[in-house]
Each structure stands twice: as C-alpha cells, then as structure tokens.
Amino acid sequence: MTDDAETDAEMLKWTRAIARKNGWILNPDEDHLNIVIRGLVRNKKRFGRPYCPCRLRSGDEERDRAIECPCIYHKDEIAKDGHCHCLLYYKKP
Incomplete structure (x- = not known):
C-alpha cells in the first residue's frame, strides 16, 4: 500500500467517524466519495488542514478555518438539502 492509499484510508476513517457521530452517512457513490x-x-498535505475541496481558500488561515472539513456550512446544508455542498455527508435515508 502506498503512502497516498494509507492517507486516503485514514481520511475515509476520519470522515466516517464524523458521519457516525452526527447520525449521517457518507456519499454512497464510491467514485464521488x-x-x-x-x-x-x-x-491537508498542501495546506496542513483538510479544507473542503469544493470551496475556495482565501489564503487567510483564520478565515479559511470556516471551510475546514466539516465546514461551518455543513449542518445547515444537510438539514436543508439532505447533504453538504461537497456531497460528502448525507442524511440517513
């Protein structure tokens, strides 16, 4: 297993734990996930934090904390749309 595969597996485990803690599921489409x-x-490798890949960083570390996964918008998006903007976290069916 490569370092990247191990890191992907670790990130997947981390996001699964967040989903489980909040009563959500991860995107069932494995390709998108x-x-x-x-x-x-x-x-995380490039900037030191797991910023949402679907949002643009400003370059200001303090402002960008708002888009660190799970970002500040995710709970409202999941409640309103059934999933977050990145299509990572979903309400359970």
Whole structure:
C-alpha cells in the first residue's frame, strides 16, 4: 500500500467517524466519495488542514478555518438539502 492509499484510508476513517457521530452517512457513490476524500487529503498535505475541496481558500488561515472539513456550512446544508455542498455527508435515508 502506498503512502497516498494509507492517507486516503485514514481520511475515509476520519470522515466516517464524523458521519457516525452526527447520525449521517457518507456519499454512497464510491467514485464521488473517493474524489472528495482525495481532495481533503491533497488539501491537508498542501495546506496542513483538510479544507473542503469544493470551496475556495482565501489564503487567510483564520478565515479559511470556516471551510475546514466539516465546514461551518455543513449542518445547515444537510438539514436543508439532505447533504453538504461537497456531497460528502448525507442524511440517513
């Protein structure tokens, strides 16, 4: 297993724990789920934090904390739309 695969697996485990803690599920579409997981891993490696890959960073670390996964918008989005903007976290069916 490569370092990237291990990191992807760790990020998947971390996001699953967040979903479980909040009574959600992760995106059942494995292809999309893997894209988001890889984006989180890439951002963590590049910027030191797992910023949501579907949101633009400002470059201001303090402002960008709002888009660190799970971002400040996710609970409202899940309540309103049934999923977060990144399509990572979903309400249970």
